[in-house]
Amino acid sequence: MLENITIILVNTTHPGNIGGTARAMKNMGLTDLRLVDPKIFPSEVATARASRATDLLDNAQLFNDLESAVADCQLVVGTSARERHIPWPLINPRQLAAIAAPLPETTRVAVVFGREDRGLTNEELQLCHHHVNIPTNEEFSSLNIAAAVQVIAYELRMAALEQAEQAAGERPQWGTDWDIELAEHRELELMFEHLESVLVDIDFLDPNNPRQLMPRLRRLLLRAVPDKVEVNVLRGILKAVEKKLEPPAR
Numbered sequence: 001m002l003e004n005i006t007i008i009l010v011n012t013t014h015p016g017n018i019g020g021t022a023r024a025m026k027n028m029g030l031t032d033l034r035l036v037d038p039k040i041f042p043s044e045v046a047t048a049r050a051s052r053a054t055d056l057l058d059n060a061q062l063f064n065d066l067e068s069a070v071a072d073c074q075l076v077v078g079t080s081a082r083e084r085h086i087p088w089p090l091i092n093p094r095q096l097a098a099i100a101a102p103l104p105e106t107t108r109v110a111v112v113f114g115r116e117d118r119g120l121t122n123e124e125l126q127l128c129h130h131h132v133n134i135p136t137n138e139e140f141s142s143l144n145i146a147a148a149v150q151v152i153a154y155e156l157r158m159a160a161l162e163q164a165e166q167a168a169g170e171r172p173q174w175g176t177d178w179d180i181e182l183a184e185h186r187e188l189e190l191m192f193e194h195l196e197s198v199l200v201d202i203d204f205l206d207p208n209n210p211r212q213l214m215p216r217l218r219r220l221l222l223r224a225v226p227d228k229v230e231v232n233v234l235r236g237i238l239k240a241v242e243k244k245l246e247p248p249a250r
């Protein structure tokens with residue numbers, strides 16, 4: 001999702017803010033920076049402020065107006081430090097992230113930032129689907145541009161991380177809807193001891209050269225968070241193996 005986010009700076013006066021934006025973006029995993037008619041660019045000041053994010057400056061695309069900068073974007077969001085003349089659907093950065101995260105991978109989302117002195121024009125704001133406001137102190141509401149980019153990029157990153165976590169671990173909620181009590185630590189340890197001894201008995205594990213076999217098996221089995229019944233089944237299998245190994249009774 002983060003690859004599909006585009007940050008657009010309109011008519012920026014101070015090149016330091018462009019560099020600061022590049023750094024804020026790269027810290028949060030964003031890469032696509034577009035500049036609409038910047039006053040001074042490229043600039044050594046921007047490069048210095050970008051720290052190790054100069055690749056974003058090198059790859060930044062330049063446009064003459066906002067309309068051409070957003071031409072390939074499906075969702076366009078304008079940022080604003082204050083209420084405007086004609087109210088537009090107004091959301092906060094977290095709500096923006098919640099909208100952006102579930103969008104299909106092909107959807108390009110642009111977040112547009114305005115001029116240091118007067119923000120975005122009404123015309124530019126009316127190009128946007130939504131307006132985003134960072135809920136600041138009402139008596140001192142205007143953030144530095146790079147700081148505003150940082151806040152929004154952070155929320156986008158948090159939503160992306162949460163989504164990745166959910167996708168990776170669609171597991172049952174242990175302890176809430178699992179039907180059997182989870183195995184206790186000592187039961188697991190007994191199972192691992194049992195497993196190790198059987199693996200030695202069947203010559204699968206060489207006690208003189210164990211390598212990483214037991215740690216790997218521990219990791220595999222612990223990843224499953226086994227319950228008491230599962231541990232009993234595994235130990236039953238180990239016992240059956242041991243029985244087969246016993247010399248026939250005379």
Ligand code: SAH
Nearest residue numbers: 079080081113114118119133134142143148
């Ligand atoms: N005096 C201007 C302030 C512009 S601040 C105005 O009233 O619009 C420069 C840019 O930083 C803004 O255009 C916006 O992109 C961003 N910004 C600053 N504070 C913000 C806030 N509280 N919420 C959202 N964006 C903000």
